Amino acid sequence: MESMAIPGRPDGPAGALPNHRLATFVFLMAGTMLFIGLVGALIVLRYAMPQWPPPGVPSLPLGLGTFNTAVILLSSIALQRGVRAMRLLDAAALRRGLTFASVLGALFVALQALQWSILIGRGLSFAGTTYASTFYVISGAHAAHALTGFLWLGAMALRQRQAWVTDAMQRQIEVCALFWHFVGLVWVFLYVVLYLL
Amino acid sequence: MSEHAHKTPFIRKYIFSTDHKVIGIQFLMMSLFFMIIGGLLAMMVRWQLGFPEKAMPLGTLFPDKLMPEGHMGPEFYNAVFTMHASIMIFLVIIPILAGAFGNFLVPLMIGARDMAYPKLNMLSFWVAVPGGLLMASSFFTDTGAAATGWTAYPPLSAVADYTGVTAGQSMWIGAVLIVGTASIMGAVNYITTIINMRAPGMHLFRMPLTIWALFITAILQLLATPVLASVMGMLLFDRTLGTHFFAPVGGGQVLMFQHMFWFYSHPAVYIMILPAMGFVSDILATFSRKPIFGYKAMAFSIMGIAGLGFIVWGHHMFQSGMNPLLGTTFMASTMVIAVPSAIKTFNWLGTIWRGSIRFTPAMLNALAFVSTFIVGGLSGIFMASTPVDMFIHDTYFIVAHIHYVLFGGSLFGVFAAINYWYPKMFGRMMNEAVNTVHFILTFIFFNLTFFPMHMLGMAGHMRRIADPTAYDFLKPLQPLNEFITINALILGAVQVLFAGNFIISLFAGKKAERNPWHANSLEWVAPSPPPHGNFETIPTVYHGPYEFSVPGVVEDYLPQDRPAPGGAPSHTPSLSTARA
Structure with a gap:
């Protein structure tokens, strides 16, 4: 995305945010609406059922879910430490942050996949109940975002080899960081909705 | 950037171009191409309704399975009207307003050199094209194209056996998802560009109303389209993976689809009209040689319409079995939209009032927009009122209404905009005499086609039926149906004037000045x-x-x-x- 930007000219009435941050926030509003749509459907389907979860379905592994929430939050923290290092011109620490964030992100997605396979093994089939379908669709939509995020983080960790950070790279890292924090934040919200409520 | 524009190879300059103007023109050409297909489908619909017993001219060219001896069967009719609406909405009106004119005009009118993200812009077009082709190509699958109406309500759309359409419906869903993705990419670009890339001195309240309209439209696209994506995704799972999101048998909620669909599609109605309102505002002021009347009121009423547009979706569902109390609140919120709409209408009238009007083709089409929008707006109030809607719901009254706002409104706005910006897009003038004749004939035959549909609707003529003569109580209305069909065919034929003028002027038009x-x-x-x-x-x-x-x-x-x-x-x- 970095090469696409024509930065706002300094003499123009450019807003408080540079293009890349503004565009990312705008894009994440669309992402928010996607999850609002899905969670909205979950709420409707949930209150249409006399009992939620329906009797006889295996329960979600709360421990694994909680652990995984911690994983993605740690990943966000690692990334933020990297971004702070970038502002302090510490390219090595930046790369460390990107790598840790990406690895933790990969762990998150792997644990989500493990969780799905455990649940399918216990008989929570995708199409069986609306309880299962909504869980799989919502966590799956989120995992697709997380997959994109950790691959992107990993690619940047590999590309950032020099002792300096180019402007274009810096912009891309900022965009990716906003996206990754969004993925983490959405998961915290989904964790509450899917596991706790 | 401009210094090496001359040596750009053809493919980078005209096909994979990142120039917003080329992308805008690409969207324009794509939309006009699909408009021809959508228009021909409309002609087929009208032939069937006017002369259900006669073989359609050229009907024998279709495979026997679809049209035995040139007669359209009810299954094929379902696919034809569904695809007419889907193509016109998703592949013509939305891309021509937001994609074509949005791309072409936003950087030019705010004084920027290009969009904030030119490559994202290019990607948006090249995502939209396969989406469109996917939708159109569903005609060639074994069981034909989607046949559930453009609203794709489950359970009809969720179970392939109900319509007999298997792949076509799923391809339709996929196409809507893809085109929606393109739409979101465009919206991100427009919003960023308009907020951040304005020329020095271009304050928000110095922007032309076209830009205000495109800006608010982009916000609607951004916030509404993802909800459509979520509901279409669930529908696709219901069709292909056996989930029960919308099937009561597994605990699903049929009505939820309608709520979520209209949560997108009502704002989408404004996506399809607000940009045209912006064009018309600029054109009316220019050709009346007067300032727009109430500039800020115009800008704020665009915002008002868009904001209210998010809380009125239930007015599509008065007859769905939804809680009647909910219907009343939706009725009230819908009626409130008449306020900003009326502000705009009166301000347009105030703009042309005692102006030095120049009746160019662009101006004529803009005036037609205002007048037909009033008719379409007023018929909208009939349907917004729950007791009246009970009577006219799902009749030709709604068909008349939607064509008064989408053809009479948006499409006259598009004609006006093409007439107005053609010199800027292609550097040549269109022939004004031909376009004036095109306008006069289009306006006459538009009204002769769609106004009688109000009467059909009042008489109880249902929409989406393949053969009106199959119902005794509709038989006396058949002459009216034939009248509509004849006018519709002429309306379609008249468009050749515009198409011919458009193409010939590209090469032979008078050179345009700045x-x-x-x-x-x-x-x-x-x-x-x-x-x-x-x-x-x-x-x-x-x-x-x-x-x-x-x-x-x-x-x-x-x-x-x-x-x-x-x-x-x-x-x-x-x-x-x-x-x-």
Whole structure:
């Protein structure tokens, strides 16, 4: 995305945010609406059922879910430490942050996949109940975002080899960081909705 | 960037171009291509309704399975009207307004060299194209194209056996998802560009109303389309993976689909009309040689319509079995939309009131927009009222209404916009005489086609039936159906004038000067057609775009980049408000 930007000219009435941050926030509003749509459907389907979860379905592994929430939050923290290092011109620490964030992100997605396979093994089939379908669709939509995020983080960790950070790279890292924090934040919200409520 | 534009290879310049103007023209061509397909489908629908017993001309060219001996069967009819609506909505009106004119006009009118993200812009077009082709190609699958109406309500759409359409419906869902993705990419770009890339002096309240309309439209697209994506995704799972999101048998909720679908599709109605309202505002002011009446009221009423547009979706569902109390609140919120709409209408009238009107084809089409929008708006109030809707729901009254706002509104707006911006897009003028004749005939036959549909609806003629003669109580209405069909066929034929003029003028039209209409907004400051990078130097903006007939100025217009006479540039949003 970095090469696409024509930065706002300094003499123009450019807003408080540079293009890349503004565009990312705008894009994440669309992402928010996607999850609002899905969670909205979950709420409707949930209150249409006399009992939620329906009797006889295996329960979600709360421990694994909680652990995984911690994983993605740690990943966000690692990334933020990297971004702070970038502002302090510490390219090595930046790369460390990107790598840790990406690895933790990969762990998150792997644990989500493990969780799905455990649940399918216990008989929570995708199409069986609306309880299962909504869980799989919502966590799956989120995992697709997380997959994109950790691959992107990993690619940047590999590309950032020099002792300096180019402007274009810096912009891309900022965009990716906003996206990754969004993925983490959405998961915290989904964790509450899917596991706790 | 512009210095190496000359040696850009063909494929980078015209096919995978990142220039917003080329992308805009690509969207225009794509939409016009699909408009031909959608229009031909409409002709087929009308033939079937007018003359269900006669074989359709050229009908024998279709495979026997679809049209045995040139007669359309009810299954094929379902696919034809479904695809007519889907193509016109998703592949014509939305991409031509937001994609074509949005791309072409946004950077030019705000004084930028290009979009904030030119490559994302290119991607948006090249995502939209396969989406469109996927939808259109579903006709060629074994079981034909989607046949559930463009609203794709489950359970009809969720179970393949109900319509007999297997792959076609799923391809339709996929196409909607893909086109929606393109739409979101475009919206991100427009919003960023309009907020961040305006020329010096281009305050928000100095932007032309076209830009205000495109800006608000982009916000609607951004926030509404993802909800459509979520509901279409669930529908696709119901069809292919056996989930029960919308199937009561597994605990699903049929009505939830309608709620979520209309949560997108009602704002989408405004996505399909707000940009046209913006074009018309600019065109009316230019050809009346007067400032737009109530500029800020116009901008705020666009926001009002868009904001209210998110809380009225239930008015599509009065007859769905939804809680009647909910229906009443949706009725109230819907009626409130009449307020900003009326503000706009009266301000348009105030704009042309006692103006020095020039009846160019663009102006004529803009005036047609205003008048047909009033008819469509008023018939909307009938349906917004729950007791009346109970009677006219799902009849030809709604068909008349949607065509008064989408053809009479949006499409006349598109004709106006093409007439108006054609010189800027292609550097040549269209033939005005031909386009005037095209306008007059289109306006007459548009009304003769769609106005009688109100009467059909009042008489109880259901929509989406393949053969009106199969119902005894509709038999007396058949002459009216035949009348509509004849006018519709002429309406379709008349469009050849416009298409021919469009194509011939590309090569043989008179060369256009920079500012053929003597308008004020920044696109007219750039050469016609503007080169890559748009402006020789980025203009500085001194006032709003509606400074027509300003006292003390020799000409009757004052471009935005020219300071008002008498010293210091005005710092008020526009001179017109100061004068008023």
